[in-house]
Amino acid sequence: MDFAFDARTEELRARLLAFMDEHVYPAEQVAHEQRQRLSSPWENPPVVEELKAEARRQGLWNLFLPDAGYGAGLTNLQYAPLAEITGRSPQLAPTATNCAAPDTGNMEVLAQFGDERQKKQWLEPLLAGEIRSAFAMTEPDVASSDATNITTHIRREGDEYVVSGRKWYISGAMHPDCKIFIVMGKTDPDGPDIRRQQSMVLVPRDTPGVTVKRAMQVFGYEDHYHGGHAEVVFDEARVPVSNLIGEEGGGFAIAQARLGPGRIHHCMRLIGMAERAIELMCRRAVSREAFGKALAQQGVVQNWIADARVAVEQLRLLVLKTAWMMDTVGNRGAHTEIQAIKIATPRTVVGILDRAIQLHGAGGVSQDFPLAELYAGARTLMLADGPDEVHQRSLARREIKKYL
Template sequence: MDFAFDERTERLRAELTDFLTEHVYPAEPVYARQVEEATDPWAAPPVLDELKAEARRRGLWNLFLPDERFGAGLGNLAYAPLAELTGRSPALAPEALNCSAPDTGNMELLAAFGSPEQQQRWLEPLLAGEIRSAFCMTEPEVASSDAANIATRIDRDGDHYVINGRKWFSSGAMSPRCAVFIVMGKTDPTAERHRQQSMVLVPRDTPGVHIRRGLTVFGYTDGPHGGHAEIEFRDVRVPVSNVVGGEGEGFAIAQARLGPGRIHHCMRLVGMAERALELMCRRVTERVAFGRPLAEQGVIGEWIAESRVRIEQARLLVLKTAWLMDTVGNRGAHTEIQAIKIATPATAEWVIDKAIQAHGGAGVSQDFPLAVLWAQARMLRIADGPDEVHRMSLARRELKRHRS
């Protein structure tokens, strides 16, 4: 395994670091103020458009897509250190580079499985950052940790599909710029369990689409993801040509979409943990308690040392997974993808928690990014499959090796 970054990746790392230092970090308080003053809590603050323009000018755009027809043509190993850097400012950096979920996963899905017509209508404006999109898979009335559980019906009626069901935590749907939903539902409940589902494209303005409410994450709107909506689909009609990939392909497409999405989250989580550790080290060298700097208190030193060890372990596992995805494909890296999805959010959550503790009351306030970082890390122990499902699947795969 060779994790050395090539010349292009090193150049992009340097350019992205400069962009973060010169534009993104200074924009964080501006972003916070604009969010507080906004009349629409789900709308992107104006400062994001300024950052996007600057990112495009610098060529830091669509870095996540390995397909050179659509993106930068970087492999997972090359993208990993760049995504890590964006994780240092998750509210701003990913979207500024057009590399934020759920749009990244939706663009990958359309690039891999979309028809030429679907790519022209939806993928191209997404790549240009002109619109946003939503992914509608999770449902409130079933245990959505089992994707085969979904109850939303997609019934054929001549040249159209008719969609009925309820979704929630439909990421991206609260953004005023969201123009299209990718909806997963059952087209054939009598088929083999993992062939019952299909995905269809539903324009947001289609009659019968009712956005009931926006859902918060630990009280945050999660604006960088375009928010999360509860949506009712009531006799929603779309052309049969809006199916993605084909009938019965929904489950397989969902798995293909979630693999890169999971590693992208983990890449950013390493950056979130690094930012938290950096803030902790600065804080404890500046504050004095009981006659000594906090940095000289024994427990603080233990937190810092343990944070460094855990971050390095997580980063190496993420890089190994990225390398495997590039060399043997997502299926060959399945075990490692599950392992990082278990380990990395827990690592980031632990480090951020210690940074919050070191900051005292300031750590849970809006004056530092730590509370937002913690909320995102904690959420990612549920999103894209909860820890328990990944542990169960990983254990099954491990046991299978020994039983055979």
């Protein structure tokens, strides 16, 4: 593995860093003030649309998508350091560059598994940033850490699928521009292979029988910038059979394909959050005094900062190695590494953010600094895309198998 970024990555990094300095960071406070004046908390503040237009003008658009026909055509290793940069302002930068979850994963699914009609109707407007989307898999009534537990039923009646079930924490579903759901449910609930019971279908938001019931909070935050996390009920919602993605019984495999790149994106954005936290810690430490000397001279503060730097450097190398392996041996060949970064990154970044909050005192838990909201987002990623314990179980089994 070559530890140097190639020329294209370096060029994009330079442009993206300048975009962050010149446009994104100054827009954070503007967006907060504009949001207070919106008629709906789920609308984008006007400055977000301005950022999107500027990012597109600069060619900083759809950087995540490896298919050059649709996106920037970057490898995982090329995109990873760019995702880190956008992670420094997770409320604005991913949306500004059209690289925000869950749209990224949904676009990857449509690009890889969708037919030409589905791509024309849904992928193209998503790529253009004209609409948003949601991925409906998690359910409140079962342990969704085991995806084979899902109970949403998708039954075929003639030329239609009828979808019934209740989902929650469906990211993006509160956004007024969210026009399409990718819904995972069971088309063959009694099938002998529990990983071939599930399918995915496209359900437009305005389909009769689809009800977005409420916004779910995350530590009191509603995550407005990403369109919230909703509870959604599907009550006999009917869609054409042509809305099936891939084949019947292929839903579990599609979900696994969707999650591999998503975990790289999440982990690199988390590293960006950690870098933002370290910067804030250092600025705070040199600007505040306690007990007769600067916080930066306090031994415990120095330890926090040093430990944070060491941890971030370790995580970055592991995540970049994983991205490189995904590019060279595929997601299956990088399975152990993908699970390792999913386990290590959120918990480590949560610890760094916790120390940064502590260093900021009351300010750390306030709205005057981004730390509390960053903490809520990072802590959620110990659950999202599969809780840490599921990945630990799988990784341990793979290690033990070598010795049986």
